Amino acid sequence: MTEHIPPDLYAVVPCAGVGQRAGAGGPKQYADVAGRSLVAHTLEALAAVTRLKAVLVVLSPGDTAFPVHAPDFAGWVCHGGGATRADTVAQGLRELLARGARLHDWVLVHDAARCLVRPEWIDTLIDACLPDPVGGLLALPVPDTLKRESDGRVGETVDRGGMWQAQTPQMFRLGPLMAALASATGNVTDEASAIEATGQRPLLVPGSLENFKITWPADFALAERLLRTRP
């Protein structure tokens, strides 16, 4: 009857990517940005969200670099990161259960590589999702005209009406998210798409342009400028 006990909130941080597109010469989450590793910035923001009961970082098997690059992290760590982000997140959810989390608890999944996230944006997501039956994600309406490429040229212009860019955190109940990831087929690039495949419709919660994911080489300089000029 644990479902009658108020749910706790946890964060899971997938941190097992290789950072191929970023070209940083190693996993981008350990690259230095504004004096600290990218993941250290990410974890500092999560640590400031007082409603989170624990933050779990999911590393690649054999990763020994994390403690060097996040020496102040006081949360939970596990080593079962998988070949895809979805595999890494699924491993994190199993670890949460093993550590006593319950199926009706909320889980906020946040990319290690989104190091510009601010605690207040995470709180906005929590406030929006707590009363919601499904959960949701930070996201932004697409502001530009969208083109589909074909052989290096424009194949067609795509209607951008109603199109949003998904960010993280993405917040869902542990049980439904585990089940959704376990039954998902194809390219599941975020938690919301796994939940959508079960017929649910996650809530879109407006995020910030600054909460971008470090993906390409030029993203490091932009993150550096933004972090250095923050109060």
Ligand SMILES: Nc1ccn([C@@H]2O[C@H](COP(=O)(O)OP(=O)(O)OP(=O)(O)O)[C@@H](O)[C@H]2O)c(=O)n1
């Ligand atoms: N197998 C994977 C793949 C990704 N991630 C994490 O998921 C987040 C977003 O993924 P992405 O930007 O695709 O990271 P990488 O996989 O590192 O980058 P790339 O695809 O360019 O190799 C990152 O924090 C990354 O560490 C993960 O934990 N496990």
Ligand SMILES: C[C@](O)(CO)[C@H](O)COP(=O)(O)O
């Ligand atoms: C989860 C995500 O950050 C939402 O935008 C994104 O899909 C992860 O990036 P990837 O390149 O698909 O791993």
